Amino acid sequence: MFAGRLGWGGRFGGRAVVEDAGTVHTGPTTQVGGLYPFLLGTGLPPHGVPVGRDVLTGELVCIDPSGWTGRLTTNPGVWVMSQPGAGKSALVKRICLVYVAYGHLMCVPADVKGEYSTLVRELGGSVVRIGDGLGRINPLDSGPLKTRLSSLPGTERSALLDVLTGRRLETLGALLSTRNGLGRAPNEIERSALNTAVQLAADAVPGADPIIPDVIAVLRQAPEPLRAKLAAAGNAYLALTRSVIAGLDNLCDGPLKGMFDGPTSVPLDLDAPAVSVDISALRARGNDVVSAGMIATWAYTYSSIDSARSIGLMNRKLVLPMDEMWRALRSGPGLVDAMDSISRLNRTTDDVAVYVTHSLLDPESLPTEEDRAKARGLMDRCDTWVIGASTEEELQRVTGKRALTEQERMMISSWSSATSTGLDTSDQVHPGRGKYLIKLGNRPGVAAAMSLTATERRLYHTDRNTLEHEAAGR
Numbered sequence: 001m002f003a004g005r006l007g008w009g010g011r012f013g014g015r016a017v018v019e020d021a022g023t024v025h026t027g028p029t030t031q032v033g034g035l036y037p038f039l040l041g042t043g044l045p046p047h048g049v050p051v052g053r054d055v056l057t058g059e060l061v062c063i064d065p066s067g068w069t070g071r072l073t074t075n076p077g078v079w080v081m082s083q084p085g086a087g088k089s090a091l092v093k094r095i096c097l098v099y100v101a102y103g104h105l106m107c108v109p110a111d112v113k114g115e116y117s118t119l120v121r122e123l124g125g126s127v128v129r130i131g132d133g134l135g136r137i138n139p140l141d142s143g144p145l146k147t148r149l150s151s152l153p154g155t156e157r158s159a160l161l162d163v164l165t166g167r168r169l170e171t172l173g174a175l176l177s178t179r180n181g182l183g184r185a186p187n188e189i190e191r192s193a194l195n196t197a198v199q200l201a202a203d204a205v206p207g208a209d210p211i212i213p214d215v216i217a218v219l220r221q222a223p224e225p226l227r228a229k230l231a232a233a234g235n236a237y238l239a240l241t242r243s244v245i246a247g248l249d250n251l252c253d254g255p256l257k258g259m260f261d262g263p264t265s266v267p268l269d270l271d272a273p274a275v276s277v278d279i280s281a282l283r284a285r286g287n288d289v290v291s292a293g294m295i296a297t298w299a300y301t302y303s304s305i306d307s308a309r310s311i312g313l314m315n316r317k318l319v320l321p322m323d324e325m326w327r328a329l330r331s332g333p334g335l336v337d338a339m340d341s342i343s344r345l346n347r348t349t350d351d352v353a354v355y356v357t358h359s360l361l362d363p364e365s366l367p368t369e370e371d372r373a374k375a376r377g378l379m380d381r382c383d384t385w386v387i388g389a390s391t392e393e394e395l396q397r398v399t400g401k402r403a404l405t406e407q408e409r410m411m412i413s414s415w416s417s418a419t420s421t422g423l424d425t426s427d428q429v430h431p432g433r434g435k436y437l438i439k440l441g442n443r444p445g446v447a448a449a450m451s452l453t454a455t456e457r458r459l460y461h462t463d464r465n466t467l468e469h470e471a472a473g474r
Contacts, residue, residue, distance in 0.1 A: 044062055048066075052449045055449050063384070076350060078386060079386070080092060080388075087434040087450065092354050094460075096119070100123055105318050106274035106276075108321055109302065114280035127278055128266045128278065139168070139212065143303055144308040167299070172198070172212075180250055182246075209264075219244065255288070279293040318349070318353075355379070360394065390415075403442045411437070
């Protein structure tokens with residue numbers, strides 16, 4: 001059908017020589033994002049861990065840091081942040097649960113609140129409890145290497161022993177840096193003395209692992225190789241080693257007594273679907289003891305895993321929930337260095353490390369600028385960010401790391417506080433609970449709302465599980 005000579009009839013009709021094609025406007029997403037709802041970020045592939053429904057389109061939203069590496073992202077690190085009680089732990093536990101089904105090993109190196117123990121046990125995993133007579137961790141434990149070193153060829157055995165000695169020295173240095181040790185990092189002379197003492201202590205117990213009291217005994221006995229290494233004897237030797245001996249004594253006595261002064265009570269079962277080192281019993285001893293416990297258990301856990309991988313006993317990928325990160329960062333440089341090395345290597349191993357925190361101010365609590373720079377680099381290397389309910393002030397800090405549009409900031413900040421008093425209905429739910437904005441690099445974010453199954457509510461309920469766990473401990 002064609003228009004007549006005078007065009008179409010009716011109101012606004014008539015003849016038109018040229019049809020108006022309309023006007024096209026272009027602009028960056030930071031500006032055009034204000035045209036919501038006419039601009040939406042592209043959806044995420046429907047693979048991996050199902051998070052929930054897109055709050056705008058209703059489509060299924062999934063997160064798959066391992067599967068995205070090399071395609072949508074450069075590494076499998078995930079940065080999760082929101083206000084307390086907004087559902088961070090529930091999301092992290094779902095990620096762990098699904099990745100265990102995919103064959104990953106769920107590894108919780110330091111469960112401060114004991115909140116992962118129920119999930120690990122339900123998965124058929126192994127929970128190792130430390131503190132208050134429950135068990136010990138030997139910071140010098142060699143893990144799976146213990147039973148394999150004697151059967152290795154001489155050159156390979158020597159190389160692995162050098163690596164093992166280096167790990168032991170790093171762990172001792174990190175523990176001595178805590179307030180219950182030296183309160184500072186060992187200086188170059190003390191590190192040299194420790195290195196030789198650890199080697200001599202290991203040689204004195206072939207086929208077994210030395211313990212910290214063995215190292216203390218070697219330092220006090222002052223054997224000739226140690227005196228030659230320090231080029232000191234008599235009072236000069238005592239002056240050089242007095243502080244480090246006192247620091248090691250502190251690790252075996254006082255608030256830390258019974259934690260690091262003997263062999264490891266229960267080794268990690270790396271063949272299990274999930275493993276967890278529960279240090280919740282240490283909370284009653286204060287933050288300094290918890291910090292020392294975290295350093296020791298992280299070092300022991302990763303040393304065991306690296307050792308197993310190096311000799312071919314384990315080739316599984318890991319999913320690592322780094323919960324209570326604010327506490328880890330304030331523990332000192334030992335854990336910062338550990339997390340820094342994990343974030344640099346997880347692209348190679350394809351280990352999914354999930355860093356959970358409340359605020360970007362947590363990295364700024366570190367004592368030195370060097371450590372703060374490492375912590376900032378850690379979050380920069382996480383290509384996937386999951387942001388829950390946060391204040392406008394916090395979102396301004398996030399914008400310095402990940403470009404958030406005005407609409408994204410408005411949506412996230414609307415989740416941070418309730419819009420009603422809660423008196424009008426008995427089942428009032430906080431508006432931000434279970435809602436997350438998933439950002440991949442600087443792409444427009446995808447907002448998802450997660451709903452828990454009945455089983456997940458039983459397994460993930462952080463507050464209730466923590467209370468029940470502490471009651472069981474008492």
